[in-house]
Amino acid sequence: MTPERLDVEHALPRMQALASQLWSPQSRHHPGQLAWSAAYGEPHVLDLGPAFLLDTAWAWLESRDWLEVCGTDAAAVEAVVAAALAVADDEVTASTLETEDVTVAALTRAGFVEVDAPWFTHHHLDLADLPPVVLPEGYAVRAVRPGEAEQRAAVHRAAWSPTSRVTTAAYERLMTVAPYRTETDHVVVSESGEWVASCCVWLDPATGVALVEPVGCVEEHGGRGLAAAASVSALTAARDLGATEGLVCPRGDDDHPGPARLYRRIGFVPGARTRTYRWRRDG
Ligand SMILES: CC(C)(COP(=O)(O)OP(=O)(O)OC[C@H]1O[C@@H](n2cnc3c(N)ncnc32)[C@H](O)[C@@H]1OP(=O)(O)O)[C@@H](O)C(=O)NCCC(=O)NCCS
Known part of the structure:
Protein backbone atom coordinates (compact mmCIF):
# COMPACT_ATOMS: atom_id res chain seq x y z
CA MET A 1 0.00 0.00 0.00
CA THR A 2 2.11 2.92 -1.28
CA PRO A 3 0.36 6.29 -1.15
CA GLU A 4 0.61 8.57 -4.18
CA ARG A 5 2.44 11.85 -3.49
CA LEU A 6 0.94 14.93 -5.14
CA ASP A 7 1.16 18.73 -4.81
CA VAL A 8 -1.96 19.88 -3.01
CA GLU A 9 -3.02 21.84 -6.09
CA HIS A 10 -3.42 18.53 -7.95
CA ALA A 11 -4.54 16.51 -4.93
CA LEU A 12 -7.26 18.91 -3.78
CA PRO A 13 -10.21 17.58 -5.84
CA ARG A 14 -9.54 14.02 -4.65
CA MET A 15 -9.03 15.17 -1.04
CA GLN A 16 -12.30 17.08 -1.20
CA ALA A 17 -14.15 14.13 -2.75
CA LEU A 18 -13.04 11.77 0.03
CA ALA A 19 -13.85 14.33 2.75
CA SER A 20 -17.31 14.72 1.23
CA GLN A 21 -17.84 10.96 0.91
CA LEU A 22 -16.83 10.37 4.55
CA TRP A 23 -18.63 13.44 5.91
CA SER A 24 -20.54 13.17 9.18
CA PRO A 25 -20.85 15.54 12.15
CA GLN A 26 -18.07 13.43 13.68
CA SER A 27 -15.52 14.22 10.93
CA ARG A 28 -13.16 17.16 10.66
CA HIS A 29 -12.87 17.87 6.96
CA HIS A 30 -15.27 19.73 4.67
CA PRO A 31 -14.42 20.41 1.01
CA GLY A 32 -14.78 24.15 1.57
CA GLN A 33 -12.36 24.19 4.50
CA LEU A 34 -9.81 22.37 2.34
CA ALA A 35 -10.30 24.89 -0.47
CA TRP A 36 -9.83 27.81 1.94
CA SER A 37 -6.75 26.25 3.60
CA ALA A 38 -5.16 25.54 0.20
CA ALA A 39 -5.93 28.88 -1.43
CA TYR A 40 -6.44 31.72 1.08
CA GLY A 41 -3.01 33.06 0.24
CA GLU A 42 -0.79 33.04 -2.82
CA PRO A 43 0.98 29.68 -3.23
CA HIS A 44 4.52 31.04 -2.77
CA VAL A 45 3.44 32.70 0.49
CA LEU A 46 1.56 29.73 1.98
CA ASP A 47 4.41 27.30 1.25
CA LEU A 48 2.06 24.31 1.35
CA GLY A 49 3.49 20.82 1.56
CA PRO A 50 2.53 17.71 -0.43
CA ALA A 51 -0.41 15.36 0.06
CA PHE A 52 -0.23 11.57 0.23
CA LEU A 53 -3.24 9.74 -1.12
CA LEU A 54 -4.78 6.29 -1.19
CA ASP A 55 -8.32 5.58 -2.37
CA THR A 56 -9.65 5.57 1.22
CA ALA A 57 -7.36 8.01 3.07
CA TRP A 58 -5.10 11.00 2.66
CA ALA A 59 -2.58 12.91 4.75
CA TRP A 60 -1.62 16.47 3.82
CA LEU A 61 1.36 18.41 5.11
CA GLU A 62 -0.40 21.75 5.10
CA SER A 63 3.07 22.92 6.00
CA ARG A 64 6.13 20.82 6.75
CA ASP A 65 5.24 20.93 10.44
CA TRP A 66 1.43 20.66 10.26
CA LEU A 67 -0.43 17.50 9.29
CA GLU A 68 -4.07 17.05 8.28
CA VAL A 69 -5.47 13.52 8.01
CA CYS A 70 -8.68 12.09 6.52
CA GLY A 71 -9.90 8.50 6.37
CA THR A 72 -11.74 5.78 8.24
CA ASP A 73 -9.79 2.72 7.06
CA ALA A 74 -7.17 2.12 9.77
CA ALA A 75 -4.47 0.55 7.56
CA ALA A 76 -4.84 3.23 4.88
CA VAL A 77 -4.70 6.05 7.44
CA GLU A 78 -1.55 4.59 9.00
CA ALA A 79 0.07 4.31 5.57
CA VAL A 80 -0.62 7.93 4.54
CA VAL A 81 0.50 9.26 7.93
CA ALA A 82 3.77 7.30 7.68
CA ALA A 83 4.39 8.56 4.13
CA ALA A 84 3.86 12.17 5.21
CA LEU A 85 6.07 11.90 8.30
CA ALA A 86 8.89 10.53 6.15
CA VAL A 87 9.26 13.95 4.46
CA ALA A 88 8.06 16.21 7.32
CA ASP A 89 10.01 18.49 9.65
CA ASP A 90 11.43 16.91 12.79
CA GLU A 91 8.45 18.20 14.79
CA VAL A 92 4.90 17.94 13.44
CA THR A 93 1.56 19.04 14.89
CA ALA A 94 -1.76 17.49 13.87
CA SER A 95 -5.30 18.45 14.74
CA THR A 96 -8.26 16.05 14.62
CA LEU A 97 -11.83 16.08 15.77
CA GLU A 98 -12.09 14.18 19.08
CA THR A 99 -14.58 11.81 17.46
CA GLU A 100 -12.15 10.64 14.74
CA ASP A 101 -11.12 7.43 16.49
CA VAL A 102 -9.27 5.92 13.53
CA THR A 103 -7.15 9.05 12.98
CA VAL A 104 -6.42 9.45 16.69
CA ALA A 105 -5.36 5.78 16.91
CA ALA A 106 -3.13 6.08 13.82
CA LEU A 107 -1.48 9.25 15.16
CA THR A 108 -0.92 7.60 18.54
CA ARG A 109 0.63 4.52 16.92
CA ALA A 110 2.91 6.81 14.86
CA GLY A 111 4.19 8.40 18.10
CA PHE A 112 2.04 11.53 18.38
CA VAL A 113 1.06 12.65 21.89
CA GLU A 114 -1.75 15.03 22.80
CA VAL A 115 -0.67 18.57 23.69
CA ASP A 116 -2.41 21.63 25.12
CA ALA A 117 -3.27 24.07 22.34
CA PRO A 118 -6.07 26.40 21.29
CA TRP A 119 -9.02 24.28 20.20
CA PHE A 120 -12.09 24.63 18.05
CA THR A 121 -15.67 23.39 18.47
CA HIS A 122 -17.63 22.34 15.41
CA HIS A 123 -21.09 23.90 15.49
C1 LIG B 1 -15.87 38.28 15.65
C2 LIG B 1 -16.42 39.32 14.68
C3 LIG B 1 -16.71 38.63 13.35
C4 LIG B 1 -17.74 39.88 15.28
O1 LIG B 1 -18.32 40.82 14.36
P1 LIG B 1 -19.52 41.78 14.83
O2 LIG B 1 -20.18 42.32 13.61
O3 LIG B 1 -19.04 42.75 15.84
O4 LIG B 1 -20.48 40.71 15.50
P2 LIG B 1 -21.92 41.02 16.07
O5 LIG B 1 -22.19 42.47 16.08
O6 LIG B 1 -22.88 40.15 15.35
O7 LIG B 1 -21.75 40.50 17.55
C5 LIG B 1 -20.77 41.10 18.42
C6 LIG B 1 -21.39 41.59 19.72
O8 LIG B 1 -22.28 42.66 19.45
C7 LIG B 1 -23.53 42.42 20.09
N1 LIG B 1 -24.59 42.96 19.24
C8 LIG B 1 -24.95 42.53 18.03
N2 LIG B 1 -25.97 43.27 17.56
C9 LIG B 1 -26.23 44.20 18.52
C10 LIG B 1 -27.15 45.25 18.61
N3 LIG B 1 -28.02 45.51 17.64
N4 LIG B 1 -27.11 46.02 19.73
C11 LIG B 1 -26.24 45.77 20.71
N5 LIG B 1 -25.33 44.77 20.67
C12 LIG B 1 -25.34 44.00 19.59
C13 LIG B 1 -23.64 40.95 20.17
O9 LIG B 1 -24.51 40.53 21.21
C14 LIG B 1 -22.22 40.55 20.41
O10 LIG B 1 -21.93 40.57 21.78
P3 LIG B 1 -21.23 39.33 22.47
O11 LIG B 1 -19.93 39.10 21.77
O12 LIG B 1 -21.03 39.76 23.88
O13 LIG B 1 -22.16 38.16 22.30
C15 LIG B 1 -15.44 40.51 14.46
O14 LIG B 1 -15.09 41.05 15.72
C16 LIG B 1 -14.18 40.12 13.71
O15 LIG B 1 -14.15 40.24 12.48
N6 LIG B 1 -13.12 39.68 14.43
C17 LIG B 1 -11.87 39.27 13.80
C18 LIG B 1 -12.04 38.03 12.93
C19 LIG B 1 -12.72 36.86 13.66
O16 LIG B 1 -12.38 36.50 14.78
N7 LIG B 1 -13.71 36.21 12.97
C20 LIG B 1 -14.47 35.09 13.48
C21 LIG B 1 -13.65 33.85 13.44
S1 LIG B 1 -14.61 32.37 13.51
Whole structure:
Protein backbone atom coordinates (compact mmCIF):
# COMPACT_ATOMS: atom_id res chain seq x y z
CA MET A 1 0.00 0.00 0.00
CA THR A 2 2.11 2.92 -1.28
CA PRO A 3 0.36 6.29 -1.15
CA GLU A 4 0.61 8.57 -4.18
CA ARG A 5 2.44 11.85 -3.49
CA LEU A 6 0.94 14.93 -5.14
CA ASP A 7 1.16 18.73 -4.81
CA VAL A 8 -1.96 19.88 -3.01
CA GLU A 9 -3.02 21.84 -6.09
CA HIS A 10 -3.42 18.53 -7.95
CA ALA A 11 -4.54 16.51 -4.93
CA LEU A 12 -7.26 18.91 -3.78
CA PRO A 13 -10.21 17.58 -5.84
CA ARG A 14 -9.54 14.02 -4.65
CA MET A 15 -9.03 15.17 -1.04
CA GLN A 16 -12.30 17.08 -1.20
CA ALA A 17 -14.15 14.13 -2.75
CA LEU A 18 -13.04 11.77 0.03
CA ALA A 19 -13.85 14.33 2.75
CA SER A 20 -17.31 14.72 1.23
CA GLN A 21 -17.84 10.96 0.91
CA LEU A 22 -16.83 10.37 4.55
CA TRP A 23 -18.63 13.44 5.91
CA SER A 24 -20.54 13.17 9.18
CA PRO A 25 -20.85 15.54 12.15
CA GLN A 26 -18.07 13.43 13.68
CA SER A 27 -15.52 14.22 10.93
CA ARG A 28 -13.16 17.16 10.66
CA HIS A 29 -12.87 17.87 6.96
CA HIS A 30 -15.27 19.73 4.67
CA PRO A 31 -14.42 20.41 1.01
CA GLY A 32 -14.78 24.15 1.57
CA GLN A 33 -12.36 24.19 4.50
CA LEU A 34 -9.81 22.37 2.34
CA ALA A 35 -10.30 24.89 -0.47
CA TRP A 36 -9.83 27.81 1.94
CA SER A 37 -6.75 26.25 3.60
CA ALA A 38 -5.16 25.54 0.20
CA ALA A 39 -5.93 28.88 -1.43
CA TYR A 40 -6.44 31.72 1.08
CA GLY A 41 -3.01 33.06 0.24
CA GLU A 42 -0.79 33.04 -2.82
CA PRO A 43 0.98 29.68 -3.23
CA HIS A 44 4.52 31.04 -2.77
CA VAL A 45 3.44 32.70 0.49
CA LEU A 46 1.56 29.73 1.98
CA ASP A 47 4.41 27.30 1.25
CA LEU A 48 2.06 24.31 1.35
CA GLY A 49 3.49 20.82 1.56
CA PRO A 50 2.53 17.71 -0.43
CA ALA A 51 -0.41 15.36 0.06
CA PHE A 52 -0.23 11.57 0.23
CA LEU A 53 -3.24 9.74 -1.12
CA LEU A 54 -4.78 6.29 -1.19
CA ASP A 55 -8.32 5.58 -2.37
CA THR A 56 -9.65 5.57 1.22
CA ALA A 57 -7.36 8.01 3.07
CA TRP A 58 -5.10 11.00 2.66
CA ALA A 59 -2.58 12.91 4.75
CA TRP A 60 -1.62 16.47 3.82
CA LEU A 61 1.36 18.41 5.11
CA GLU A 62 -0.40 21.75 5.10
CA SER A 63 3.07 22.92 6.00
CA ARG A 64 6.13 20.82 6.75
CA ASP A 65 5.24 20.93 10.44
CA TRP A 66 1.43 20.66 10.26
CA LEU A 67 -0.43 17.50 9.29
CA GLU A 68 -4.07 17.05 8.28
CA VAL A 69 -5.47 13.52 8.01
CA CYS A 70 -8.68 12.09 6.52
CA GLY A 71 -9.90 8.50 6.37
CA THR A 72 -11.74 5.78 8.24
CA ASP A 73 -9.79 2.72 7.06
CA ALA A 74 -7.17 2.12 9.77
CA ALA A 75 -4.47 0.55 7.56
CA ALA A 76 -4.84 3.23 4.88
CA VAL A 77 -4.70 6.05 7.44
CA GLU A 78 -1.55 4.59 9.00
CA ALA A 79 0.07 4.31 5.57
CA VAL A 80 -0.62 7.93 4.54
CA VAL A 81 0.50 9.26 7.93
CA ALA A 82 3.77 7.30 7.68
CA ALA A 83 4.39 8.56 4.13
CA ALA A 84 3.86 12.17 5.21
CA LEU A 85 6.07 11.90 8.30
CA ALA A 86 8.89 10.53 6.15
CA VAL A 87 9.26 13.95 4.46
CA ALA A 88 8.06 16.21 7.32
CA ASP A 89 10.01 18.49 9.65
CA ASP A 90 11.43 16.91 12.79
CA GLU A 91 8.45 18.20 14.79
CA VAL A 92 4.90 17.94 13.44
CA THR A 93 1.56 19.04 14.89
CA ALA A 94 -1.76 17.49 13.87
CA SER A 95 -5.30 18.45 14.74
CA THR A 96 -8.26 16.05 14.62
CA LEU A 97 -11.83 16.08 15.77
CA GLU A 98 -12.09 14.18 19.08
CA THR A 99 -14.58 11.81 17.46
CA GLU A 100 -12.15 10.64 14.74
CA ASP A 101 -11.12 7.43 16.49
CA VAL A 102 -9.27 5.92 13.53
CA THR A 103 -7.15 9.05 12.98
CA VAL A 104 -6.42 9.45 16.69
CA ALA A 105 -5.36 5.78 16.91
CA ALA A 106 -3.13 6.08 13.82
CA LEU A 107 -1.48 9.25 15.16
CA THR A 108 -0.92 7.60 18.54
CA ARG A 109 0.63 4.52 16.92
CA ALA A 110 2.91 6.81 14.86
CA GLY A 111 4.19 8.40 18.10
CA PHE A 112 2.04 11.53 18.38
CA VAL A 113 1.06 12.65 21.89
CA GLU A 114 -1.75 15.03 22.80
CA VAL A 115 -0.67 18.57 23.69
CA ASP A 116 -2.41 21.63 25.12
CA ALA A 117 -3.27 24.07 22.34
CA PRO A 118 -6.07 26.40 21.29
CA TRP A 119 -9.02 24.28 20.20
CA PHE A 120 -12.09 24.63 18.05
CA THR A 121 -15.67 23.39 18.47
CA HIS A 122 -17.63 22.34 15.41
CA HIS A 123 -21.09 23.90 15.49
CA HIS A 124 -24.10 22.65 13.51
CA LEU A 125 -27.37 24.22 12.42
CA ASP A 126 -30.41 22.73 10.71
CA LEU A 127 -30.93 25.38 8.02
CA ALA A 128 -34.71 24.99 8.36
CA ASP A 129 -34.19 26.88 11.65
CA LEU A 130 -32.18 29.77 10.13
CA PRO A 131 -33.43 33.11 11.48
CA PRO A 132 -34.22 36.04 9.14
CA VAL A 133 -31.47 38.52 8.24
CA VAL A 134 -31.55 41.46 10.67
CA LEU A 135 -29.64 44.55 9.57
CA PRO A 136 -29.38 47.88 11.40
CA GLU A 137 -30.37 50.95 9.41
CA GLY A 138 -27.78 52.29 7.03
CA TYR A 139 -26.41 48.94 5.87
CA ALA A 140 -27.16 46.55 3.03
CA VAL A 141 -26.04 42.96 2.52
CA ARG A 142 -25.45 41.31 -0.84
CA ALA A 143 -23.47 38.63 -2.65
CA VAL A 144 -20.01 39.41 -4.01
CA ARG A 145 -19.91 39.79 -7.79
CA PRO A 146 -17.35 38.34 -10.18
CA GLY A 147 -14.52 40.86 -10.57
CA GLU A 148 -14.74 42.15 -6.96
CA ALA A 149 -11.79 40.19 -5.55
CA GLU A 150 -9.91 43.37 -4.62
CA GLN A 151 -12.66 44.81 -2.40
CA ARG A 152 -13.46 41.36 -1.03
CA ALA A 153 -9.88 40.68 0.01
CA ALA A 154 -9.64 44.20 1.49
CA VAL A 155 -12.71 43.78 3.75
CA HIS A 156 -11.32 40.47 4.99
CA ARG A 157 -7.94 42.06 5.82
CA ALA A 158 -9.61 45.08 7.47
CA ALA A 159 -11.44 42.74 9.88
CA TRP A 160 -8.69 40.20 10.49
CA SER A 161 -5.31 41.89 10.14
CA PRO A 162 -3.54 44.28 7.79
CA THR A 163 -0.82 41.62 7.43
CA SER A 164 -3.30 38.87 6.47
CA ARG A 165 -2.19 36.77 3.52
CA VAL A 166 -5.58 37.25 1.85
CA THR A 167 -4.42 39.49 -1.02
CA THR A 168 -6.32 40.45 -4.18
CA ALA A 169 -4.34 37.92 -6.22
CA ALA A 170 -5.02 35.21 -3.65
CA TYR A 171 -8.75 35.94 -3.59
CA GLU A 172 -8.93 35.99 -7.40
CA ARG A 173 -7.48 32.48 -7.36
CA LEU A 174 -9.66 31.36 -4.44
CA MET A 175 -12.74 32.35 -6.44
CA THR A 176 -11.77 29.75 -9.06
CA VAL A 177 -11.42 26.90 -6.54
CA ALA A 178 -14.44 24.59 -6.14
CA PRO A 179 -16.81 24.73 -4.35
CA TYR A 180 -16.45 28.55 -4.18
CA ARG A 181 -19.35 30.50 -5.62
CA THR A 182 -20.03 34.23 -5.45
CA GLU A 183 -23.71 33.56 -4.65
CA THR A 184 -22.76 32.35 -1.14
CA ASP A 185 -19.98 34.88 -0.43
CA HIS A 186 -21.72 37.89 1.18
CA VAL A 187 -20.68 41.36 2.24
CA VAL A 188 -22.28 44.13 4.29
CA VAL A 189 -21.95 47.56 2.69
CA SER A 190 -22.45 50.85 4.56
CA GLU A 191 -24.54 53.77 3.27
CA SER A 192 -21.36 55.45 2.05
CA GLY A 193 -20.44 52.34 0.03
CA GLU A 194 -17.76 51.04 2.39
CA TRP A 195 -17.48 47.25 2.66
CA VAL A 196 -17.54 46.55 6.41
CA ALA A 197 -18.36 42.87 7.06
CA SER A 198 -18.17 39.61 5.16
CA CYS A 199 -18.95 35.92 5.31
CA CYS A 200 -17.99 33.24 2.84
CA VAL A 201 -20.10 30.08 2.83
CA TRP A 202 -18.98 26.91 1.01
CA LEU A 203 -21.74 24.55 -0.10
CA ASP A 204 -20.88 20.90 -0.60
CA PRO A 205 -23.68 19.86 -2.97
CA ALA A 206 -23.10 16.14 -2.26
CA THR A 207 -23.85 16.40 1.48
CA GLY A 208 -25.88 19.62 1.60
CA VAL A 209 -23.52 20.95 4.29
CA ALA A 210 -22.75 24.68 4.06
CA LEU A 211 -19.53 25.67 5.85
CA VAL A 212 -19.10 29.22 7.18
CA GLU A 213 -15.43 30.24 6.66
CA PRO A 214 -14.35 32.97 7.26
CA VAL A 215 -16.43 35.74 8.90
CA GLY A 216 -15.23 39.26 9.65
CA CYS A 217 -16.43 42.73 10.60
CA VAL A 218 -14.23 45.83 10.74
CA GLU A 219 -13.82 47.10 14.29
CA GLU A 220 -15.43 50.54 13.76
CA HIS A 221 -18.70 48.85 12.74
CA GLY A 222 -18.55 46.02 15.31
CA GLY A 223 -21.21 45.14 17.89
CA ARG A 224 -24.14 45.95 15.58
CA GLY A 225 -24.91 42.46 14.36
CA LEU A 226 -23.21 42.90 10.98
CA ALA A 227 -21.16 39.68 11.09
CA ALA A 228 -24.32 37.84 12.08
CA ALA A 229 -26.23 39.47 9.21
CA ALA A 230 -23.54 38.53 6.66
CA SER A 231 -23.53 34.95 7.98
CA VAL A 232 -27.31 34.51 7.97
CA SER A 233 -27.56 36.09 4.52
CA ALA A 234 -24.87 33.82 3.00
CA LEU A 235 -26.37 30.74 4.70
CA THR A 236 -29.83 31.67 3.37
CA ALA A 237 -28.37 31.84 -0.15
CA ALA A 238 -26.78 28.42 0.40
CA ARG A 239 -30.13 27.04 1.56
CA ASP A 240 -31.76 28.45 -1.58
CA LEU A 241 -29.13 26.48 -3.54
CA GLY A 242 -29.93 23.21 -1.75
CA ALA A 243 -27.99 23.32 1.54
CA THR A 244 -29.73 21.65 4.48
CA GLU A 245 -27.17 21.97 7.27
CA GLY A 246 -24.79 24.71 8.41
CA LEU A 247 -21.33 24.13 9.88
CA VAL A 248 -18.93 26.56 11.55
CA CYS A 249 -15.81 25.86 13.61
CA PRO A 250 -14.98 28.72 16.03
CA ARG A 251 -12.48 28.63 18.90
CA GLY A 252 -13.77 26.61 21.84
CA ASP A 253 -11.20 27.61 24.47
CA ASP A 254 -11.62 30.70 26.63
CA ASP A 255 -9.09 32.93 24.82
CA HIS A 256 -11.38 33.97 21.94
CA PRO A 257 -15.03 33.28 22.92
CA GLY A 258 -16.76 36.04 20.86
CA PRO A 259 -17.21 34.18 17.55
CA ALA A 260 -18.79 31.08 19.20
CA ARG A 261 -21.28 33.40 20.97
CA LEU A 262 -22.07 35.01 17.62
CA TYR A 263 -22.83 31.66 15.95
CA ARG A 264 -24.84 30.36 18.90
CA ARG A 265 -26.98 33.49 18.73
CA ILE A 266 -27.77 32.54 15.13
CA GLY A 267 -28.82 29.09 16.37
CA PHE A 268 -25.71 26.96 15.85
CA VAL A 269 -25.35 24.15 18.39
CA PRO A 270 -21.93 22.96 19.62
CA GLY A 271 -20.77 19.46 18.64
CA ALA A 272 -17.39 17.77 18.73
CA ARG A 273 -14.16 19.67 19.50
CA THR A 274 -10.68 19.43 18.04
CA ARG A 275 -7.67 17.93 19.79
CA THR A 276 -4.05 18.65 19.01
CA TYR A 277 -1.23 16.09 18.83
CA ARG A 278 2.53 16.49 18.42
CA TRP A 279 5.18 14.19 17.03
CA ARG A 280 8.96 14.43 17.21
CA ARG A 281 11.24 12.41 14.96
CA ASP A 282 12.83 9.69 17.10
CA GLY A 283 10.91 11.15 20.01
C1 LIG B 1 -15.87 38.28 15.65
C2 LIG B 1 -16.42 39.32 14.68
C3 LIG B 1 -16.71 38.63 13.35
C4 LIG B 1 -17.74 39.88 15.28
O1 LIG B 1 -18.32 40.82 14.36
P1 LIG B 1 -19.52 41.78 14.83
O2 LIG B 1 -20.18 42.32 13.61
O3 LIG B 1 -19.04 42.75 15.84
O4 LIG B 1 -20.48 40.71 15.50
P2 LIG B 1 -21.92 41.02 16.07
O5 LIG B 1 -22.19 42.47 16.08
O6 LIG B 1 -22.88 40.15 15.35
O7 LIG B 1 -21.75 40.50 17.55
C5 LIG B 1 -20.77 41.10 18.42
C6 LIG B 1 -21.39 41.59 19.72
O8 LIG B 1 -22.28 42.66 19.45
C7 LIG B 1 -23.53 42.42 20.09
N1 LIG B 1 -24.59 42.96 19.24
C8 LIG B 1 -24.95 42.53 18.03
N2 LIG B 1 -25.97 43.27 17.56
C9 LIG B 1 -26.23 44.20 18.52
C10 LIG B 1 -27.15 45.25 18.61
N3 LIG B 1 -28.02 45.51 17.64
N4 LIG B 1 -27.11 46.02 19.73
C11 LIG B 1 -26.24 45.77 20.71
N5 LIG B 1 -25.33 44.77 20.67
C12 LIG B 1 -25.34 44.00 19.59
C13 LIG B 1 -23.64 40.95 20.17
O9 LIG B 1 -24.51 40.53 21.21
C14 LIG B 1 -22.22 40.55 20.41
O10 LIG B 1 -21.93 40.57 21.78
P3 LIG B 1 -21.23 39.33 22.47
O11 LIG B 1 -19.93 39.10 21.77
O12 LIG B 1 -21.03 39.76 23.88
O13 LIG B 1 -22.16 38.16 22.30
C15 LIG B 1 -15.44 40.51 14.46
O14 LIG B 1 -15.09 41.05 15.72
C16 LIG B 1 -14.18 40.12 13.71
O15 LIG B 1 -14.15 40.24 12.48
N6 LIG B 1 -13.12 39.68 14.43
C17 LIG B 1 -11.87 39.27 13.80
C18 LIG B 1 -12.04 38.03 12.93
C19 LIG B 1 -12.72 36.86 13.66
O16 LIG B 1 -12.38 36.50 14.78
N7 LIG B 1 -13.71 36.21 12.97
C20 LIG B 1 -14.47 35.09 13.48
C21 LIG B 1 -13.65 33.85 13.44
S1 LIG B 1 -14.61 32.37 13.51
